[in-house]
Amino acid sequence: MSNNSQAASALLPNNIAALAAYSSAKSEKLTGTTWLNANESPYAESLELTIADLNRYPDPQPQQVIDRYAAYSQLESDNVLMTRGADEGIELLVRTYCEPSKDSIALFLPTYGMYKVTADTHNVAINALSQALLLNGSVADIVTAVGSSKLVFICNPNNPTGSLTPLDKIKALATALADKALVIVDEAYIEFCPAHSAAQLIKQFNNLVVLRTLSKAFALAGLRTGFTLAPAHLLAPIRKVIAPYPVSTVVASIAAQALTSDAIALMREQVEVLNNLKQQLITWLRSSGAVLKILTGEGNFVTLRLANKNYFNQALEQGLVMRAFTLYGENDWLRISIGSEQELKQVKIWLDGLTLPSPLSAGQTVS
Numbered sequence: 001m002s003n004n005s006q007a008a009s010a011l012l013p014n015n016i017a018a019l020a021a022y023s024s025a026k027s028e029k030l031t032g033t034t035w036l037n038a039n040e041s042p043y044a045e046s047l048e049l050t051i052a053d054l055n056r057y058p059d060p061q062p063q064q065v066i067d068r069y070a071a072y073s074q075l076e077s078d079n080v081l082m083t084r085g086a087d088e089g090i091e092l093l094v095r096t097y098c099e100p101s102k103d104s105i106a107l108f109l110p111t112y113g114m115y116k117v118t119a120d121t122h123n124v125a126i127n128a129l130s131q132a133l134l135l136n137g138s139v140a141d142i143v144t145a146v147g148s149s150k151l152v153f154i155c156n157p158n159n160p161t162g163s164l165t166p167l168d169k170i171k172a173l174a175t176a177l178a179d180k181a182l183v184i185v186d187e188a189y190i191e192f193c194p195a196h197s198a199a200q201l202i203k204q205f206n207n208l209v210v211l212r213t214l215s216k217a218f219a220l221a222g223l224r225t226g227f228t229l230a231p232a233h234l235l236a237p238i239r240k241v242i243a244p245y246p247v248s249t250v251v252a253s254i255a256a257q258a259l260t261s262d263a264i265a266l267m268r269e270q271v272e273v274l275n276n277l278k279q280q281l282i283t284w285l286r287s288s289g290a291v292l293k294i295l296t297g298e299g300n301f302v303t304l305r306l307a308n309k310n311y312f313n314q315a316l317e318q319g320l321v322m323r324a325f326t327l328y329g330e331n332d333w334l335r336i337s338i339g340s341e342q343e344l345k346q347v348k349i350w351l352d353g354l355t356l357p358s359p360l361s362a363g364q365t366v367s
Contacts, residue, residue: 015123033319034339034346039159039189039301041219042340043270047257049250057245062252068259069227073199073212078232081239082247082255086188086213086226090153091118093184093209093228096241098124098150106149108134110160110327112186115153131158134165139172146181155186157193160327160335162297170198174205182234184209189299191217191271196298199229206231216300217271218258225255274300278338284348289356292332300338305330307356315350322347 070077104125185198210229215221293305309332327333
């Protein structure tokens, strides 16, 4: 290590020096022609952009966007905070409500990795619980396990498993944790199962927060736009912490167009198409001997376990990029984003082209 590197390392707090950064799908630097690894939408939206006042600072919270998202989510405008992706909402909640070296957050593994990375960044402890506890445990058991954690993150639908936490359980947890913790429901994928949204519960519970994004169903992952929905009194201190001009004029203009009634109707049509394509993909996967297990949850993705992790490398050789990762201690899991009909046909070609052992010798089951 050079002297400069040693000097820089000496300046780092211990928690940052030991930090394991979040590995996004795009950080893997893979090459390919069909991209089904980042839970992006296959639709490229047509938008108009005429900005003439970029020499001026933007509105910190663009009122037109806030009002339109409030109408879309059936809330009041003072229940909505616009952020740079839902990730900034996660970071603001931890930074605002948790005291470093003292507080902790609770999360249910396996789940979205940014909850842990954000807490680690701010020297906030992790209370690592399980999805099994969240889905199958009693509310009393969950509350006991949460203990003194300040924030309780529930990704719903959960990434990468697609599982859903029932609204009745979310309500019961919010009730049991009143005056003890904030229950934060991350609804990045909720447009694919809107009946399960907890957004309306914000009107009933003073400790409930919902995170949203335009990255998935709204097909604007490149815009980096999210929303934190909460009672006004919970957002008030966050408004003090957020950067002075978090939303650029360009982003606000595009987001406003994405939230018109016509654009929302188009988004819902696209979601219906993607949900139907997902069912087609699941049918193909169930009939393939290359697949050991399928987690058929909600969201614009399917998570599965391969019979042989080398099948993933064969997909890469064909230019088909999906998300490989370790789940439940096994490194042969794969998450496939729901792309266009043509993109998913590439998955079918890959599956059909695999050389598989005979069913009897493989001893495989498909679920």
